Amino acid sequence: MMEPRHALDVVKAVVPPLATGVVIVAVWAWATRPGGLDAFVLPSPMAVLRALYQGWIGGTLLPHALATGKAALGGLVIGALAGLASGALIVLIRPLEYLMMPLVTALQSVPKIALAPLIISYFGFGLESKVFTVALLCFFPLFVAAATGMRAVDPRLLDMYRAFSASPLHILLHARLPAAAPYVFGALQIAVVLALIGCVVSEFVASTEGLGFIIKSGSGELDIAGMFAAILSLSAMGVAAGLLVKEAQRRIVFWS
Amino acid sequence: MAVAAYEQLRPTVVRAAPTHLEVADVSLTYESRRGRVPALDRLSFDVAQGAFVSVLGPSGCGKSTLLKLASGLLRPMAGRIRLAGEPVTAPRRDVGIVFQQPTLLPWKTVLENVLVPIRAMGRDASAGRERALELLRLVKLEPFAANYPHELSGGMQQRVGIARGLIHDPALLLMDEPFAALDAMTRETMMDELQRIWMSTGKSVLFITHSIPEAVYLSDRILVLSPRPGRLLHSVDVDLPRPRTIETMADPRFVALASRLRQAFVAMAEPA
Ligand SMILES: Nc1ncnc2c1ncn2[C@@H]1O[C@H](COP(=O)(O)OP(=O)(O)OP(=O)(O)O)[C@@H](O)[C@H]1O
Numbered sequence: 001m002m003e004p005r006h007a008l009d010v011v012k013a014v015v016p017p018l019a020t021g022v023v024i025v026a027v028w029a030w031a032t033r034p035g036g037l038d039a040f041v042l043p044s045p046m047a048v049l050r051a052l053y054q055g056w057i058g059g060t061l062l063p064h065a066l067a068t069g070k071a072a073l074g075g076l077v078i079g080a081l082a083g084l085a086s087g088a089l090i091v092l093i094r095p096l097e098y099l100m101m102p103l104v105t106a107l108q109s110v111p112k113i114a115l116a117p118l119i120i121s122y123f124g125f126g127l128e129s130k131v132f133t134v135a136l137l138c139f140f141p142l143f144v145a146a147a148t149g150m151r152a153v154d155p156r157l158l159d160m161y162r163a164f165s166a167s168p169l170h171i172l173l174h175a176r177l178p179a180a181a182p183y184v185f186g187a188l189q190i191a192v193v194l195a196l197i198g199c200v201v202s203e204f205v206a207s208t209e210g211l212g213f214i215i216k217s218g219s220g221e222l223d224i225a226g227m228f229a230a231i232l233s234l235s236a237m238g239v240a241a242g243l244l245v246k247e248a249q250r251r252i253v254f255w256s
Numbered sequence: 257m258a259v260a261a262y263e264q265l266r267p268t269v270v271r272a273a274p275t276h277l278e279v280a281d282v283s284l285t286y287e288s289r290r291g292r293v294p295a296l297d298r299l300s301f302d303v304a305q306g307a308f309v310s311v312l313g314p315s316g317c318g319k320s321t322l323l324k325l326a327s328g329l330l331r332p333m334a335g336r337i338r339l340a341g342e343p344v345t346a347p348r349r350d351v352g353i354v355f356q357q358p359t360l361l362p363w364k365t366v367l368e369n370v371l372v373p374i375r376a377m378g379r380d381a382s383a384g385r386e387r388a389l390e391l392l393r394l395v396k397l398e399p400f401a402a403n404y405p406h407e408l409s410g411g412m413q414q415r416v417g418i419a420r421g422l423i424h425d426p427a428l429l430l431m432d433e434p435f436a437a438l439d440a441m442t443r444e445t446m447m448d449e450l451q452r453i454w455m456s457t458g459k460s461v462l463f464i465t466h467s468i469p470e471a472v473y474l475s476d477r478i479l480v481l482s483p484r485p486g487r488l489l490h491s492v493d494v495d496l497p498r499p500r501t502i503e504t505m506a507d508p509r510f511v512a513l514a515s516r517l518r519q520a521f522v523a524m525a526e527p528a
Pocket residue numbers: 286287288293294295313314315316317318319320321322356484
């Protein structure tokens with residue numbers, strides 16, 4: 001049985017957003033009532049629901065969602081690992097920071113999305129372009145979080161490890177990395193969103209599959225309800241991934 | 257009698273023993289953006305092999321600084337520090353340290369925290385486990401081996417730090433007010449345990465404390481430092497018989513020594 005306090009917490013967490021959702025859908029239904037807004041501007045909730053049903057149960061959206069999910073996840077993993085490793089490297093080897101930092105700062109101020117067409121002209125229309133774009137976007141938040149977090153470790157813990165003759169690598173793995181974990185999870189939360197954005201933009205530019213492709217072709221065919229269904233599916237994927245990261249953080253960074 | 261047995265075990269060789277830790281003319285000044293803070297001023301003393309030496313001094317006089325110097329975490333700006341005849345240039349594996357704060361890793365269990373020196377030095381952790389559990393029993397924390405530090409009180413965390421300082425069986429033990437966070441009862445048991453460990457292993461100990469009775473109870477010699485920057489004011493030998501017990505605290509020599517030290521402190525606090 002649930003504790004009364006716990007039950008109250010659940011109610012508090014669920015009821016207010018649900019109420020907001022109901023109000024939004026009600027306003028939406030009212031705005032798109034017969035004689036209201038044109039369906040080409042805003043389709044009715046029922047039309048979007050129908051498109052969603054057809055897309056997911058009928059199976060037309062599923063392969064595209066999978067394609068987007070696969071590219072986003074692949075790019076996220078590669079970009080995040082590269083960011084983590086580079087962040088650790090500049091913390092471990094001080095001089096590297098002076099060599100890398102100007103370059104990284106310069107690259108960071110480039111709107112990476114603007115590179116998507118260029119990347120496609122290098123890597124072609126396939127998965128590689130999407131993965132590369134996503135990895136590039138996800139690299140920076142993880143790099144900054146790793147470098148910041150690994151430096152934010154309590155200096156007394158570093159002294160303690162040094163007093164017991166620990167090697168810099170041992171200190172990195174056992175003190176700096178765990179200390180950076182809260183920062184890394186914060187960055188992952190951002191990277192999840194960036195991964196979906198990068199993937200969809202890449203699909204806008206050139207692709208034959210993915211939710212970005214569905215949205216773009218829906219715009220060409222004036223299938224507004226279908227576009228909305230794809231956008232909602234994308235949001236759901238983003239929310240689910242965000243919750244997953246949050247749950248992983250709760251379990252892994254149990255001490256904070 | 258226990259005392260006689262001890263006298264046989266450790267006769268007065270304590271003072272004739274070779275020097276273990278040598279601190280000679282050591283000065284250290286912290287330089288920060290807000291200015292220079294002289295912490296230690298031409299401090300000299302020796303810790304003989306197997307001796308128990310305490311350092312007493314007012315807050316901020318440089319006691320923790322002295323410990324960091326002795327451990328090799330800091331380098332002196334002047335003077336020299338030698339351990340078993342060798343200059344101390346970096347932390348050494350034959351030294352154990354108990355910090356003023358527990359400095360435990362919040363992401364490791366109590367047992368793993370005690371094993372930190374073993375793992376850091378790349379030694380066999382499976383053999384260390386037995387010893388870690390034994391040390392946890394000694395500091396009365398065996399039931400908490402699988403707990404995390406945030407589930408322990410401040411005094412319990414400090415005792416984990418004590419077990420960690422002993423895990424690799426160091427020849428020289430540096431302790432920075434290890435019992436300050438403990439309640440009176442636990443403090444007395446810990447004092448007895450420390451005396452027992454020291455007597456049975458022949459370690460040298462450099463022990464920092466604010467407590468005069470604690471210093472008298474445990475030490476062969478007590479060094480009294482001046483307010484910042486720390487200089488050596490007094491060096492007092494304590495030749496009360498071992499092992500010392502609750503009764504020792506009532507011994508007139510114990511009482512006289514404690515009150516002499518207290519007077520030295522009072523004199524220090526008065527403006528010159
Ligand atoms: N990293 C540092 N930078 C600048 N000043 C410092 C630093 N560490 C310590 N000090 C100063 O040096 C002096 C000695 O510090 P230390 O920690 O050795 O004192 P202590 O005798 O251990 O004091 P307490 O008994 O309160 O622990 C203090 O006045 C302190 O302000």
